[in-house]
Amino acid sequence: MGQLNQRHILVAISGGIAAYKGAELVRLLKKQGALVRVVLSRGATEFITPLTMQALSGEPTHTELLDEAAEAGMGHIELARWADLMIIAPATADVIARLAQGRADDLLTTVALATPAPVAVAPAMNQQMWAHAATQENIQMLASRGIQIVGPSAGEQACGDVGLGRLLEPEAIVIALNQRFDNRLLEGRRVVVTAGPTVEAIDPVRYLSNHSSGKMGYALAGACADAGAQVELISGPVHLDPPDRVTLHLVTSAAEMCVRALELADGADLFIGAAAVADYRPESTSADKIKKQAGDTLVITLVENPDIIASVSQLANRPVLIAGFAAETNSVMDHAREKRLRKGLDMIIANDVSDPDTTFGAEQNAVHLITETEERSLPLASKRVIAEQIVLAVADSLERLLRRP
Numbered sequence: 118m119g120q121l122n123q124r125h126i127l128v129a130i131s132g133g134i135a136a137y138k139g140a141e142l143v144r145l146l147k148k149q150g151a152l153v154r155v156v157l158s159r160g161a162t163e164f165i166t167p168l169t170m171q172a173l174s175g176e177p178t179h180t181e182l183l184d185e186a187a188e189a190g191m192g193h194i195e196l197a198r199w200a201d202l203m204i205i206a207p208a209t210a211d212v213i214a215r216l217a218q219g220r221a222d223d224l225l226t227t228v229a230l231a232t233p234a235p236v237a238v239a240p241a242m243n244q245q246m247w248a249h250a251a252t253q254e255n256i257q258m259l260a261s262r263g264i265q266i267v268g269p270s271a272g273e274q275a276c277g278d279v280g281l282g283r284l285l286e287p288e289a290i291v292i293a294l295n296q297r298f299d300n301r302l303l304e305g306r307r308v309v310v311t312a313g314p315t316v317e318a319i320d321p322v323r324y325l326s327n328h329s330s331g332k333m334g335y336a337l338a339g340a341c342a343d344a345g346a347q348v349e350l351i352s353g354p355v356h357l358d359p360p361d362r363v364t365l366h367l368v369t370s371a372a373e374m375c376v377r378a379l380e381l382a383d384g385a386d387l388f389i390g391a392a393a394v395a396d397y398r399p400e401s402t403s404a405d406k407i408k409k410q411a412g413d414t415l416v417i418t419l420v421e422n423p424d425i426i427a428s429v430s431q432l433a434n435r436p437v438l439i440a441g442f443a444a445e446t447n448s449v450m451d452h453a454r455e456k457r458l459r460k461g462l463d464m465i466i467a468n469d470v471s472d473p474d475t476t477f478g479a480e481q482n483a484v485h486l487i488t489e490t491e492e493r494s495l496p497l498a499s500k501r502v503i504a505e506q507i508v509l510a511v512a513d514s515l516e517r518l519l520r521r522p
């Protein structure tokens with residue numbers, strides 16, 4: 118499977134004769150293992166039906182901005198946050214102009230403005246319209262904002278003209294999207310990621326743990342692998358499949374995670390501590406199930422676990438860059454800044470775990486990246502998109518640290 122496997126791809130189709138090729142694009146993306154949702158502009162519904170797109174994507178087709186049923190299901194803002202990537206194909210000259218102006222007067226442009234995910238545009242129009250200065254200025258404007266322009270290609274057009282303006286063939290669009298996720302920013306780097314909870318046994322039946330699902334750490338491991346890194350993922354017990362091209366190390370307790378982390382982090386380029394490591398464990402673990410006596414209380418003495426990421430930071434051959442997370446419920450930034458210094462980290466990624474949208478187990482996250490010289494916020498998005506943005510940030514910092522004399 119390529120880079121699109123299990124990715125959330127939002128396909129937006131605007132109203133041009135090439136709209137029918139949107140159906141083939143959805144079919145090919147599904148074949149790549151992507152999860153696809155479709156937005157049809159009002160004009161597109163003149164060329165292709167919502168039912169056809171629903172049959173191909175396996176999901177309800179979104180057409181109207183203020184559609185009660187859709188809002189009850191997945192509203193336009195949720196749709197924008199669901200996406201790991203939005204591709205507008207075909208994109209008419211009108212849609213390109215409205216995107217350039219930052220309009221939000223229909224579902225397609227509203228979602229394009231609201232999504233934190235990367236956006237790609239596949240233009241399709243008459244060759245004269247494509248060549249027009251206004252269209253070219255709009256395209257330059259979109260490209261300057263980081264929007265990927267995919268195509269157009271040259272050839273015979275439905276109107277009988279021949280020239281540049283044909284929608285790129287769906288197969289070529291899929292190749293371009295695959296490459297989008299294949300950024301090689303961490304090519305040849307050795308990366309260690311911790312993820313998930315740790316489990317601290319009380320007796321063979323009972324234990325202490327937390328609600329970490331591992332999704333954030335697994336998304337980071339996947340994004341680092343997509344960027345070309347050799348990734349060692351050290352994971353507590355979770356219910357997730359490991360990302361492709363990642364070496365998985367399953368552990369249970371904080372002590373086991375610590376041993377594995379110190380072993381793998383020695384001489385690594387990058388260490389990301391996303392695991393929710395239990396700060397304490399029972400002073401002793403009973404070999405047999407502790408029997409319950411009527412009316413008594415069970416007192417369990419807890420002792421401190423090793424601080425894994427702080428220990429990694431103390432390694433003689435410490436990783437070049439160490440990024441930890443700060444799971445906070447109040448004074449998020451102050452606590453995170455203090456934690457970065459106390460643990461000897463290059464970056465700390467602060468997240469508010471009291472927010473139902475971003476707490477343990479959530480599909481999305483919103484974080485603040487804090488280093489010695491910079492603080493930057495990444496707004497609410499899927500953990501995959503957040504992970505890719507964190508990889509962009511750490512790759513940049515890593516290169517600067519490696520260049521340091």
Ligand code: PMT
Pocket residue numbers: 311313328329330331332333334371390391392393394395396422423424425426427440441442443444445456468470476477478479
């Ligand atoms: O797994 P998900 O359901 O996707 O949820 C994601 C998350 C909320 C777990 C994740 O985004 C997150 O915040 N992970 C860090 C949770 C945590 O333990 O935060 P903390 O502030 O207690 O720890 C700070 C840092 O020290 C973390 O990098 C942690 O991995 C590390 N740590 C903490 C304790 C310890 N004994 N050893 C450590 O290495």
